[in-house]
Amino acid sequence: MNVLVVGGGGREHAIIKKIRENKNVDKIYALPGNGGIARDAECHPIKATDIEGIVDFAKKVRPDYAVVAPDDPLVMGCVDALTNIGIPCFGPEAKAAVIEGSKVFSKNLMKKYGIPTARYQTFDNMDDALYYLESAPIPTVIKADGLALGKGVIIAETREDAKEAVREMMADHKFGKSGDRIVIEEFLEGPEVSVLSFTDGKTVVPMISSMDHKRAGDGDTGLNTGGMGTIAPNPYYTEEVAARCMEEIFLPTMRAMNEEGRTFKGCLYFGLMITEKGPKVIEYNCRFGDPETQVVLPLLETDLLTIMQAVTEERLSEIDVKWSTGAACCVVAASDGYPVKYEKGYEITIPDEIWPCVFVAGAAEEDGKLVTSGGRVLGVTAVRPTLRDAIDASYDMLDEIDFANKYYRVDIGQRALKALK
Numbered sequence: 001m002n003v004l005v006v007g008g009g010g011r012e013h014a015i016i017k018k019i020r021e022n023k024n025v026d027k028i029y030a031l032p033g034n035g036g037i038a039r040d041a042e043c044h045p046i047k048a049t050d051i052e053g054i055v056d057f058a059k060k061v062r063p064d065y066a067v068v069a070p071d072d073p074l075v076m077g078c079v080d081a082l083t084n085i086g087i088p089c090f091g092p093e094a095k096a097a098v099i100e101g102s103k104v105f106s107k108n109l110m111k112k113y114g115i116p117t118a119r120y121q122t123f124d125n126m127d128d129a130l131y132y133l134e135s136a137p138i139p140t141v142i143k144a145d146g147l148a149l150g151k152g153v154i155i156a157e158t159r160e161d162a163k164e165a166v167r168e169m170m171a172d173h174k175f176g177k178s179g180d181r182i183v184i185e186e187f188l189e190g191p192e193v194s195v196l197s198f199t200d201g202k203t204v205v206p207m208i209s210s211m212d213h214k215r216a217g218d219g220d221t222g223l224n225t226g227g228m229g230t231i232a233p234n235p236y237y238t239e240e241v242a243a244r245c246m247e248e249i250f251l252p253t254m255r256a257m258n259e260e261g262r263t264f265k266g267c268l269y270f271g272l273m274i275t276e277k278g279p280k281v282i283e284y285n286c287r288f289g290d291p292e293t294q295v296v297l298p299l300l301e302t303d304l305l306t307i308m309q310a311v312t313e314e315r316l317s318e319i320d321v322k323w324s325t326g327a328a329c330c331v332v333a334a335s336d337g338y339p340v341k342y343e344k345g346y347e348i349t350i351p352d353e354i355w356p357c358v359f360v361a362g363a364a365e366e367d368g369k370l371v372t373s374g375g376r377v378l379g380v381t382a383v384r385p386t387l388r389d390a391i392d393a394s395y396d397m398l399d400e401i402d403f404a405n406k407y408y409r410v411d412i413g414q415r416a417l418k419a420l421k
């Protein structure tokens with residue numbers, strides 16, 4: 001069978017490598033893919049947000065199945081459009097993807113159904129928001145309602161910073177329409193855990209937990225990025241926490257979406273904070289996390305495509321989803337200067353032996369060579385019986401990959417190691 005994957009980053013590369021393990025898969029098309037993905041799939045230069053282009057392509061090649069991975073096409077209705085032309089898809093319809101597409105929607109959903117999250121207020125008028133900030137507890141958290149390339153969340157340590165963030169979003173339109181409405185919420189503290197889940201609206205199957213490292217610098221300093229590395233499983237996600245999450249968050253969210261007529265089918269991502277008062281939802285994503293996917297899928301022992309198809313056909317309860325008992329670590333190598341300003345176009349060399357562990361995010365093919373083309377260039381994942389060994393092995397592999405201006409954090413997984421002790 002032939003499978004179409006929409007997207008072109010490290011997450012999509014991880015999905016594609018996993019889908020390729022299925023013996024029935026002949027060909028994988030990636031739209032647009034990237035220079036690295038091109039070694040594992042047939043890439044076509046159609047943007048993930050070009051829904052019409054994707055549909056036209058799908059009409060031509062008639063794939064047997066499609067996976068829509070990034071947030072924008074999901075929120076824009078890519079799954080609806082492909083389903084309409086008779087192509088079975090993995091991913092939520094637009095009306096369910098709104099759980100990520102609108103923070104106002106997701107906060108109101110949690111309030112209505114009693115799902116634990118930070119206390120909040122929503123605003124569509126700047127003066128009201130500024131007035132509220134006169135007396136709001138500090139630090140406070142300002143969030144743009146819509147998608148903002150992962151940059152729409154500001155943690156303000158002072159009242160002035162909070163007001164500045166509101167002005168940037170609502171008056172200067174820093175995130176375009178995404179900032180027309182905002183959420184101002186309580187600042188929560190505690191370790192963060194990412195839990196991706198498979199759900200078909202009837203059953204929810206959490207995947208192995210993971211921990212992202214969002215800041216650019218070692219010791220969690222510097223600017224927020226798309227993620228500089230991940231480990232799985234996350235030691236803060238104990239069996240007790242997992243049981244509470246299932247009862248208080250995962251099942252209630254699935255049922256709430258059904259109740260609202262927005263049944264969610266696909267990968268529902270729970271960004272959680274384990275506070276003193278228990279686990280709370282920091283954010284929902286309507287898709288696989290990046291770079292969480294690069295540690296979660298390598299630990300998956302059940303065939304991914306089989307699970308995905310069961311989700312589409314609403315028979316997930318029939319599948320026994322199994323995980324490796326080992327641990328995984330993914331270290332991301334970026335171009336120096338990311339996430340602000342960086343150079344690209346440098347040749348990347350990757351020894352063949354470690355290629356199966358490499359997930360390419362920002363690289364293009366030029367004259368048969370792989371060259372850097374993005375901020376985050378690639379991630380390297382090692383799976384080992386212990387987290388310590390996985391961390392060492394992923395750094396060892398990263399040492400063997402060369403490109404000019406290679407930058408990476410040296411402390412991926414250290415916080416988790418300490419928590420294990």
Ligand code: AMP
Pocket residue numbers: 118141150151152153155185186187188189192214271282283
């Ligand atoms: P997001 O873009 O929604 O993933 O948020 C980015 C990061 O902001 C999260 O991973 C948290 O570290 C932080 N964050 C978001 N909401 C809160 C909150 N209410 N309290 C403390 N930190 C938060």
Ligand code: GLY
Pocket residue numbers: 150212226227285288289290291292
């Ligand atoms: N790694 C965080 C995200 O995918 O949103």
